[in-house]
Amino acid sequence: MTAAEIKELDGQYLMHTYGRFPVVIDHGKGATLWDAEGKKYIDLTSGIGVCSLGHGNPALTEAIAAQAGKLMHISNLYYTEPMVQAAEMLIHAAGPGKVFFANSGAEANEGAIKLARKYSYDKYGEGRNRIVTLRQSFHGRTVTTLKATGQEKFHRYFFPFTEGFSYAEAGNLDEVRKQADGACAVMLEMIQGEGGVLPLAEEFVRGCEALCRERDLLLIVDEVQTGIGRTGTMFCYEQYGIHPDVVTLAKGLGGGLPIGAVLAFGACADVLGAGDHGSTFGGNPVCCAAANVVLQTVGKEEFLSQVREKGEYLRKKIEEFRSPEIKGVRGMGLMLGLEVEPEKRAGFVADLLDKGVMVLTAGADVIRLLPPLVICYEEMDEALAAMKEVF
Numbered sequence: 001m002t003a004a005e006i007k008e009l010d011g012q013y014l015m016h017t018y019g020r021f022p023v024v025i026d027h028g029k030g031a032t033l034w035d036a037e038g039k040k041y042i043d044l045t046s047g048i049g050v051c052s053l054g055h056g057n058p059a060l061t062e063a064i065a066a067q068a069g070k071l072m073h074i075s076n077l078y079y080t081e082p083m084v085q086a087a088e089m090l091i092h093a094a095g096p097g098k099v100f101f102a103n104s105g106a107e108a109n110e111g112a113i114k115l116a117r118k119y120s121y122d123k124y125g126e127g128r129n130r131i132v133t134l135r136q137s138f139h140g141r142t143v144t145t146l147k148a149t150g151q152e153k154f155h156r157y158f159f160p161f162t163e164g165f166s167y168a169e170a171g172n173l174d175e176v177r178k179q180a181d182g183a184c185a186v187m188l189e190m191i192q193g194e195g196g197v198l199p200l201a202e203e204f205v206r207g208c209e210a211l212c213r214e215r216d217l218l219l220i221v222d223e224v225q226t227g228i229g230r231t232g233t234m235f236c237y238e239q240y241g242i243h244p245d246v247v248t249l250a251k252g253l254g255g256g257l258p259i260g261a262v263l264a265f266g267a268c269a270d271v272l273g274a275g276d277h278g279s280t281f282g283g284n285p286v287c288c289a290a291a292n293v294v295l296q297t298v299g300k301e302e303f304l305s306q307v308r309e310k311g312e313y314l315r316k317k318i319e320e321f322r323s324p325e326i327k328g329v330r331g332m333g334l335m336l337g338l339e340v341e342p343e344k345r346a347g348f349v350a351d352l353l354d355k356g357v358m359v360l361t362a363g364a365d366v367i368r369l370l371p372p373l374v375i376c377y378e379e380m381d382e383a384l385a386a387m388k389e390v391f
């Protein structure tokens with residue numbers, strides 16, 4: 001099929017839920033992609049923080065092909081090796097606890113919300129079920145996780161939404177404290193990704209943790225975007241020196257295949273028992289085989305220190321442009337946000353694409369960079385040269 005034919009069929013047969021860029025992507029290698037017409041792009045998106053090991057990674061594709069040929073799916077009615085291996089590696093990385101596997105970020109967050117409500121119900125009975133989240137947060141697209149998302153624009157059309165969420169301003173601990181009565185949990189992203197690459201202040205995060213301990217609220221950290229090496233540590237919360245009760249993961253975990261996970265520690269580990277939760281595809285052997293390669297690779301300190309170095313390099317080089325168009329650069333590791341004029345942003349993104357650089361946006365005025373964690377210096381330099389021209 002030609003690119004024009006593909007676009008035509010997309011328009012005819014797919015729901016128009018996405019504003020797509022006018023490019024048909026065909027294949028990739030590392031952090032480089034080629035479209036159907038053979039044009040080359042440097043990928044600073046990794047499929048929204050998913051393809052952490054890059055495109056066409058041999059170890060990943062071999063593990064996936066081998067597992068697909070051996071056993072593709074069997075349901076959670078039976079044991080499989082890839083699932084227990086992935087769970088063991090996650091728990092070794094995060095600390096003593098247990099894992100539930102899902103298929104996406106929203107589904108992982110649904111699991112965490114159910115877990116928090118049941119933890120409170122088991123201990124305190126009914127009525128203590130609210131979850132405090134932050135303004136500018138993003139937790140997913142299901143009817144419940146839309147309501148968990150602290151942005152009014154996501155609370156339209158689909159009424160009635162799930163009850164039991166309230167919102168506080170990021171950084172305002174008093175506001176969180178005021179909402180603690182009748183709550184069972186506080187749910188935070190360490191860096192609000194979709195909201196605009198907004199890192200939370202360390203003092204605020206530690207304050208939330210102390211409040212949670214004081215009032216026996218669960219601290220849920222949504223690491224769907226920040227987790228699995230993205231910010232230069234396995235989990236971003238490590239850089240805040242906190243110990244969450246529940247952590248959710250998805251995007252980067254499968255290196256390109258759909259997998260989500262809920263990690264629960266300490267007294268939370270056994271809250272969900274037989275029949276309380278489930279997912280037909282959850283912990284699928286092929287997705288877990290992929291996650292195992294990702295966890296083995298990203299879990300090495302040497303790999304993580306390279307992520308930090310590359311993140312520093314990109315940030316430093318972008319700051320060296322001294323472009324008045326860039327109001328600021330923020331983020332951690334290979335999760336960076338460049339603040340620009342909101343009215344100019346779409347033009348910058350289009351110009352970058354034209355020059356062969358794919359970027360994301362976030363919030364109202366941010367250009368978001370989430371390159372594959374394996375991006376090499378040549379690829380970064382190519383992207384930087386194009387960015388310098390555009391800005």
Ligand SMILES: *Cc1c(COP(=O)(O)O)cnc(C)c1O
Nearest residue numbers: 104105106138139140193224225
């Ligand atoms: C992307 C994202 C989600 C939703 O993940 P899906 O896999 O799209 O359901 C939830 N939380 C955060 C922080 C995210 O970045």
